[in-house]
Amino acid sequence: MIKLWRHLLIILIKENKPIYRQGLRHMSGELNQPLKRYLPGIDGLRAISVLAVIAYHLDLKWAQGGLLGVGVFFVLSGYLITDQLLMEWKVNHYVSIWNFWMRRFRRLLPAMLCMLILVAMWLLTTDPERLLSLKGDFISSIFYVNNWYLIFHEVSYFESYGPASPIGHLWSLSIEEQFYLVWPILVLIGLKFAPRRGKLVLLILGLAVLSALAMALMYVPGTDPSRVYYGTDTRAFAILIGAALAVMWPSWKLGEKVKPIVRTSLDVIGAAGLLILLILINRTNEYDESLYQFGFLFLSIVTVVNIAVLVHPASRLGNILGCPPLTWLGKRSYSLYIWHYPVIICMKPEATIEGLGMVQILWRLVIIVVLSVLSYEFIEEPIRRGQFREKWRTVWHHDRFKPFIGLSLTLLVFLVAQSWITNAAQNQPESVQPVSIQNNVQNENPEKTDHDQSAYFDEKHPASNDLSNSNGQKDDFVSPSSTGKGITLIGDSITMDVDSHIKELLPGIVVDGKVGRQMSRAQEVVDELRAKGELGDRIIIELGSNGVFNKGKLRTLLDTLHDKQLYLVTTRVPRPWQDTVNEALKDVANDYPNVNIIDWYAASEDKSELFTQDGVHLTPEGARYYASQLVEHLMQN
Template structure:
């Protein structure tokens, strides 16, 4: 899952990247073999809490500095961060399906356009595609439902934050309003859940999953990263690490033991686990936390930085390289799973190095300047125009690939 573009004076939190790594690995292990980590789907909920915290922390910091939010800049940075890697993924997936499983191209058409417009979750709901019951080969783009939930949040939440900060001057009432919205979402999940029936509707729905993002947002209002300092007492440090270790242990145990069909999950369990995730995020965001230093170790930090790409690539790799007939087991299944894990990490690393990082550091603007007329233009305008050109080209490739092969 993607992280917000950091403001110039923001503090890097390596422990947060370590948590991203654990969350994405939990999701991958779940998709590789449900029996290995039946609660691995909880990794998505961890990402939601993280995203809610980091985005809101960024927005409030910008408001504190400038007294306003630059929506255009915010959304442009989101597009520059998210779209290139996503469109690259979709081009590769369309080409791979066309070459190796062309009979699936007709089914892929709707998934592609839903992904482009970040409505994959609602497309799956209205198409009555179950997340839990698999009939036939799954779509290699089925995992993009969670990114759709986040992007819908990114579109609406900054407007609500700006309105709230303009009208409600005190932070306390804003926290209560945010938690009130989270409670409504959680109540809706519990009300719509019917024991014994497929819970995919409430699992996919933005309305029934946004509580995790809002819990993270409320944490950002109460625990802004820019105000956290290492100048705290020894007792406070110990409390931080005890709370963090307990929260991490609860999440790991839940990933190991929780079943996707547990009634508990949809009748308050996911809310409780989001609150536990928020406690862990609070500890890892604090510069005085020893646990944050452990979670920020180089291997976890490396994976966490690339977690968006790893999440993007893992599901297509698993779907397109797994047998569709009788499942094999034992050593063969373990070797295949290991190779799939390595493949998605390698693809994500290549995407990070050659697509995501260059674009984040102005490659689009430099490229446009090189191919342009030589007139001086603002870097933001150059980046916007070439980003739009590149996206349009990728969409054309995807469209003609799907249209001509269905």
């Protein structure tokens, strides 16, 4: 491996000579530049990255680390933009910052505006209230400050209930556009005061180190990482590392003629880097603490190694990743990124317990690709090349395009109608008819009690029959005459759902629930209950539905309760942190003999009727079943 790296250094030092193929050219509206060499391998890497992001947002288990694709895009942007600026400086001895900005805006803004307009029209048709609630998201996205808007409004990327924002992915474009706005100026300053390549690289890497340290120091393990995930300051190191590579390894200075051992070294190192990247996408979880403690930095280093190999004309790996399917996707990666999230979110406005089926996934992918192709062919490329009017004049007057336009409009109308019907159905009160029947029964027979309703519940869910004796009556432990004295239930809004039912089964139990409560507040609640003399000898902790937690802090809490009998309740939430929370609860419980697990996740499997539309909170029937599960485990332990 040392020999491989030595050969790469030889390339950097000796083979890094300018190659100006076919001389210089003058492009309309642009400065004289060396004829750019197409980099098919980079498009292949773009394709892999955007596919990873799409798979992540589709909640595909094999791409649980698909969010890393955004980090790859950051490194790519840093490299390609800096490479372009340095090439312009080399040829013309100056950089036209205004022209650079205009090229970037023409490339990025039109497609995004088109997407925002279409999403706004969709929401206006299907859910006007939701559109009003997203006003700040739309405005901040247009001005490329969406990431800071989300930070200041404490909007979590990972831990949110209700319908997600269909434009929630635009935070990353804000970071990139902020970079495009500032970086040309900083590059010019750097070239003036640090003309030597080595000094400039050190300056850029110094800034990158500060940014990586900011992420590591600001992140609090076991808490929502959205602040460091969104921040320009805490994500800049990825872009800066790519920029540093552009200074050391400019694509326009790399020659094809290299020794066979160098070519082999490039391919071996590139293949190893690509394999590591794929493993990270498959194995990494957004709640892995190591990810924010230099894990993203490691990703950036792996990516920059891949880029160094793929941009070299002698690399065979670049030709492999430059195969037609990947380059086709790579060229449209921006379009795919822009359109994929609105399609996924607008077609799944409410959370569901079950994941998407294969047919649903394929249907969404078809729509994403169609919208991306339309955006790329009729908006992005024509505007970028200054041919927008000519393109649309041709489209409007050419017969072969008219059926395609009609089909697209028909598809749009169909999707809007489908979404409107779905939302209308979801907004109908689900329990109107059952409540009406129940009220009629109670009016006809005033002596009918809640005890009779529980019999209906037990019939629906035989699992709760374990709490009944052969005569159909609740045994002494769960009957209203039983006592809940000495038992404390601490939880979040789910605890509030079951409050009346658990008190019915265990009179005297102390229940302390609060909407949005995190595990990090458990110690505070325990201390308050202990001070009031309301902390029992048997404590049930139902926390984790609202996000991940620090296992170290949970262990500290359990250490202070070593003389108590404790029960940790697993969670079922259709959110990415569900498995992480449940694994953490079981892992910690294994280390404490006085701690038991109440596995609500297992008990509620395939029982979607227990949950409301958000897939988290409980229906009245679900609340009774939940309470019965708690009592059952208390009885057994």
